Amino acid sequence: MKNIIFDVDDTLYDLMEPFQKAHEELFADQTDANCEELFKASRTYSDEAFYMAIEGKIPNEDEFAYRIIKTYKDVGIDVKREQAKTFEERYRYHQNHIHVPKEIADILTMCQSDFEKIGVLTNGKVKNQGKKIQKLHLSNWFDQNTMFISDEIGAAKPDVQAFYKVQEAMQLKPEETWFIGDTFEVDVVGAKNAGWHVIWFNHRKRPMPEGNIVPDIEVQTAKELKKALQEI
Template sequence: MIKAVVFDVDDTLYDQKAPFVAALAPIIQLPTSFDLTRTFQAYRRQSGQLTKSFLSRKNIAEWEVTRLNTALHAQDLPPVTPEAAAAFQDAYTHKLQHIALFPGLATVLNRLKAQYQLGIITNGQTDYQLAKVMRLHMQRWIDRQTILTSEEAGVAKPDPQIFTMMNRRLKLRASEIVYVGDCYSLDIRAAKQAGWQAFWFNHRNFEIPDGDWTPDQTVESPAELQQLLLALTGVAQL
């Protein structure tokens, strides 16, 4: 029996690709029809490695250049200069100041909170991720105690230990928790390895990789996610 619903943050609670593309477009000057999905996903994979043990404040500027150029290489795009990478980072940070929940999620969270414990597990620096959580007004539904970042935990997804830490915070067994995330390898496989149920918010329409772990549910749009989560509360539709 599910007693808690825990969410990823980036590209699960809000659309992370839109501000990324908007910040990158003037830097590399591509046609508006060019699909930057693979570059975006590569950037996210690089960002997931940003933990306290991996990166010190002294080399963060250098790492930001490497992170962006590694992502651009995923689609054979030319590397950018450190100055261009800094300009992108400034623009991206600015645009992330104006993120909003996917449509329908606020209503769903209101209903979920009445019946379930709610939480967040997210990779990244604690201050940076908490700032996003606050911009999304998630404090309306989720207490700070049940928000766990990889920097705080000392391990990052896909390490299942971070999910086990959340078990203790929620005081629940793994089988009583479901995780909602957009990334199969970081979110779904890791949650299943930890004994959780896992809902894959596959709104980027990726094929499921070969593997032994199958999502308990898969949805491909914010509307489908809304209906899935409402079903947990016994509400078929709004």
């Protein structure tokens, strides 16, 4: 039997929902920019800020402000630090109400019975990601010792060490292990470099970057994801 490891953010729940609500409250009247495009940009800048913080280039507490300031600068809005802080407060408020959509919950339940081992590998701080894991009730599907947070294990995707640490802890064979994630540069590249198989859950319909690395399977909907998992 094969093993399945999931990303969390924007894979097991809709990460855009709290962003969209904060945007509508604070900046929607200042721009006609498409919210999903803003969200995609914020995800890119979020990853950028995350690695800058790891490398000591910015303080950890500036990560969120960095992504919001850069995102809105792209559409001509000069967001001040206090405004970015307010955005984060509203974002965190709405994030407290995140949930696993029914289609994804059904997939997780299926994976519990159809695959030998299932787990989670997510980038971020233990405090933030741990809260998300609780809010999403991921313990309904995953054991505590199969949910891995980069801050806790000392390596972050796409670093292959993050995947190797999960592989070692869960005693996985890479040729029998599949990773499911939404971010090409972090999830697909990292897992493929670690020798795992990958399903790219590209529900934001991003263009595939040029290069030699490609996912084993690309899907754009939960229905397609479920079908792909049934065929593995």
